[in-house]
Amino acid sequence: MEHIQKAIRYVDPQAAVTNIASLSGGSISSAYRVDTNQRSYFLKWNEEAPYDFFRQEKRGLEFLRESEAVHVPDVLHWSKKFIIMDIIQGSGDSRTDEWLGIDLANLHQSSGDYFGLEEDNFIGELPQENSWETSWVRFVRDHRLRPQLEIARSLGKLTDERSRRLRYILDHLGEWIPDDRQPVKLHGDLWAGNWLTGEEGRPYLIDPACWYGDYEFDLAFTRLFGGFSERTYEAYETIQPVEAEFEERMPLYQLYYLLVHLNVFGEMYGEQVDRVLALYSRSS
Structure with missing residues (x-):
């Protein structure tokens, strides 16, 4: 060492x-x-x-x-x-989960003028494109889903059916995602392993993949693999109410992270990818 x-x-x-x-x-x-x-x-x-x-x-x-x-x-x-x-070290108490929800909601009050970031960064070990966009639909399509589709194709992880379904979703994305969204600061890689408990039970965020986007994108990833308590979500909504329509578009945002996991970890995530594709597309 x-x-x-x-x-x-x-x-x-x-x-x-x-x-x-x-x-x-x-x-x-x-x-x-x-x-x-x-x-x-x-x-x-x-x-x-x-x-x-x-x-x-x-x-x-x-x-x-x-x-x-x-x-x-x-x-x-x-x-x-x-x-x-x-080094962050501490022990949580009854307030920690609530503080996490409040902190995330306040983070999502930090607004920007455009979707994206001034430079590209990484999502895990993969490059993440962040070119500025005024359109939320274009940003999700061209800078989130499409790059992962191309990586999957280059790695041989796209079956013909997956490719057809993904292309259909890209072509019709505006039917499910509204374009008039407010860009806010996102953690960008918000799963349960990317926050820690520090002194006095305060939550600390780590390992970000930051950019400006719709707050629902962060929330969607918290719901993908679990690990966040109901107290966190309840505290979050005292500051940032979540629209009922979020449930309908949440899997589309989760699709980005599932494609990342498919490209990094392999076919163990293929079934989850296919389930989301089937929700929004038709086979041909």
Whole structure:
């Protein structure tokens, strides 16, 4: 673990590492708790990280912090291969789930002028296109669903039936998604593993894939794999009421994340992709 000792010296040249513990949960980078004679750190390491990968993670955390709505860890140093942050540790109490809902709702009050972001970033290990758009339908079609379709095709993960159904959905997307939506700050990768409990039970958001979009996009991913309590959703709606029509379009937003998972993890997500496609398209 000499490489970790060297990395920590960028933060504290005098620090002596006393313990390194591997942490679970990361499917892309190796994650560690690093204890030194001074303090503890959280470190992620990825020898094969794409160029700009960890800079984009730092920028995403700054994007969230600038909303003044949510807590995020401080980034202490980053390079092409690693990122070092404050370690977040605490225990939740009866208020934590409610605070999470309130924080997310307040994040979704931070509005922008356009959909997208000033530069592209990553969703997991895949590139995420963020070119500015004034149309919500065009953004979802051209910068979310279509790029994942092309990746799936290049990886040989599109059957003829999947391809036909996806093309149908892209051609008719405006029938299900309204165009007049307000762009707001999104975490962008909001599953249950991407928030932690910190001091005093406060929730902290981590591993963002940020951009400006419809708040429903974040909510849709929270509902895909579960892990968020009803208290969180109830607290959220005290600030940001959710439209009844969300239930009808939620699977379309979840389709983006299912395609990402299909492209990264393989056919284990194929059945879920096919179920969503069948909801909105017809076979030919």
